[in-house]
Amino acid sequence: MTQTWHADEETLRSWATGSAAPLLAASVEAHLLRCADCRRRTSTLSVRATPEDSVRRWEALADRIDRPRSSRLLRLGLATPGLRTAWLASLLLLLALPVVVTVVGGRLPLFMALAPVAPLAAVALAYGRGAEPAGELALATPSAGLRVVAARAVLVALTAVPIGVGSALLLGLPVDIALGWLLPGAALASLVALAGTSRLDPAVVAACLGSTWAVAVSWPAALRRVPADVVSEVLASAPSQLTALAIALAAVALTIVRRDAVAYRRNA
């Protein structure tokens, strides 16, 4: 094959001295393999490449090729099968809400009963064994403990917020109700976080809290004593919201105080 172009002297010199950028160096190398003319010109350049130069070039190129594609945070958070499931489950729950509410009808305050379960599930799964790809080995590293659990939970729960609010608005719910689930959700999630610092299993606590919340919110309307929209309005009212905020803050504060318990293995 005839070469139609040749590398200029400056490019060849930068390759020979090892100062070329990794991608340029690789490209020049590929060209030199096929072009006798450029090989000859390179050999007449008055430079001497040392073995260290080629090692350095190779390492720079390998760094580029092997560089992990996902970011650190993403690896800590969603690169794990446990969290991907959690993320998908909470997403599906929130996306399915408009459909469920349409099918079941407006008799039950379903949105308020189910939306806060998503962040609660996120925390429970962040504590779960499946969330940590390195298992017990990770516990013996400086990152182990509440910090990494919290980072994972927040990462999953945060994706639930725009979807939850969006699906409420899709349902035609008023804005205060569309936003009204956030603080109850935060309160429930922080209680699960607190349970993780005790001997209780966060998954069991999450299941109990989640179902209790869903039943307690749906019950008055199911008995047809109170209309569904009144239940939602009561929950979105300032006193309920402030109570939820207080519970969330207290639970988070207690969790931080008790964070030492998360730094160790949960059971034998």
Place this chain on the structure above:
Amino acid sequence: MTTTTHTATGTLLETAGITKRFGSLTAVDDVDLGLGRGIVGVLGPNGAGKTTLLRILATVLAPDRGSLSLLGLDPASPTARTEVRRRLGYLPQSPRLYTGFTPLEMVDYVAILKEHTDAAWRRREAAAVLEAVGLGDRMHKRIRTLSGGMQQRVALASALVGSPDLLVLDEPATGLDPEQRIALRSVLAETAHRGCVVLSTHNTAEVAALCQHVLVMDRGRICWSGTPAALAGEAEGRVWESDVEEPTALRSWLTGPGTRRHVGTPPAGASPAVPTVDDGYLLVTRLAR
């Protein structure tokens, strides 16, 4: 009993009366240790408390009682514990790996957990430790496609990342063939040169091949401590072979068709056999009961 291996180089790992209970079971019972540089093997039957002791030394479990000093720091304090964990490598008994990662990604991930923020450094370090455990040619394959022994070595490489000063390895030689075991020895020797390696096994041959010092553990307690040669020496003059059952033997086992080996008090006229680490181990665990 207090067990010390440290010399003028100082103590890297010290425990005083550490105890860990699970319900009515005392897994680790009043253990005192003082270990310096070198490779220490913890030998004992299943259920002797080896894994619990190693978990405590790896800061993964907190002892119920007793005090602990690792690399001169007390892991009961959160800041000291984090500092210890920066200089610690741990291989759990049944390590779990995310099989969707390649070995390079897995080790890189553990390096992230160990707070190494320079990505280029992490890549070089991950490649170096994988090379050291003989996985240089597999570092870009998915972990799920590797054999059990190779997966064990990926976990070992994760423990070695960042040149820890304290290495706690729970049955590191499981799934390794004899050649890989020799390679493991040279990898561990490098750490032992500057720090302390504690490993557990229930294989006496491994201890003899890998360790400078042996702790024999039984029912939560350290019942013997010394060099592998000294452990074999315990059975000096107390091991013999015959073709019949011996009433004075503490333990007897068949070694070939009709041939039995015994440890205990040999009867008059019995010709003593050359003791092995196995004999010494069987003798001290039986005497401890």
